Amino acid sequence: MYVREAGNAHAPPILLLHGGGVAGWMWRPTLERLATKARVIVPDLPGHGRSAEEAYRSHETTAGALARVLEERAPHGAMVAGFSLGAQLTILLAAARPDLVTSAVVVSAQAKPLRFPRATLGLLAATAPLARQRWFAKLQAKQLFIPDELLADYVRDSARTSRETLLAGVGENIRFTLPAGWADFKNPALVMVGERERKLMHASARHIHDSLPGSRMISVPRCGHGIPLQRPDLFAQTLADRM
Known part of the structure; x- marks a missing residue:
């Protein structure tokens, strides 16, 4: 698994976990704003970005590798912050x-979890080849709010994402349930x-928040x-405020 470090080597560490279908480059706006405030550890998860050669297998094996x-x-x-699929991995690591x-x-x-995951995955399998088409990517x-300056990264990595990674990652995502240990996590x-x-x-x-006493939840306007x-400014500041 490819792992990059950035920021101040002497500052508190933050592990940033990207979502499915993107890679560590999605955190570039966050890294620019954190500057020297943190030592940031940014992996490309299996099957994604510079780790694309090793297909995504499961949340369990990926959490173990992390x-x-x-x-x-x-x-x-370290503080662990994750987005979408990466947020599910954050929960598993904390638990x-x-x-x-x-x-x-x-x-x-x-x-x-979705009620009919097989139907969703069947449709995804049928449309998976489109991910390699530039127009589709x-x-x-646009649906993922990728800014123009990161569009080339997304198009490139979309083309290299395997059908196996796509189905495994989405399958894990839509079937995800909270692990028992989440309720026992004592840190912020x-x-x-x-x-x-x-x-x-x-x-x-709401379910994630209600399942962990003492956690906070915010809806971002x-x-x-x-x-x-x-909202990279708000997100970077949120991380900095929790260091």
Whole structure:
């Protein structure tokens, strides 16, 4: 798994986990705004970006690999902030390895499984080849709030994402349920959801928040499913305030 570090080597560490279908480059606006305030650890998850050669298998195996990254690079723990699929991984890490997660920021995580996942995955399998088409990738980029300066990164990585990674990642995402250990996480936790996201995402955010006593939840105005890219100033400041 490709891992990049940026920022101040002597500052508190933050592990940033991107969503499905993108890669570590999605955090570039966040990194620019954090500047020297943090030491930021940014992996490309399996099957994505510079880790595209190794297909995504499961949340469980990926969370285990991320725990090893933290053991090596931040053995005393780090803030973990994740978006969408990465937010689900943040929850799993906090539940399984609270010793490595000093605080958790969960952004736009689905935590209510879809009722008919097979139908969704069947449609995805049929349309998967379109992801390699530039015109289709550009349409998807608009739905994901990819800014113009990151569009080339998205189009490039969309073309290299395998059908196996796409189906595994989406399958894990739409079936995700909260692990038992989440309710026992003792460190600070913030749940974020965009004001304009689907009802399912708002219900998920409420469920994540209600399941962890002491957590905070905020709805971010003027945002859909893309808080870090739609409002990078607010997101970076939110992380800085929790350091």
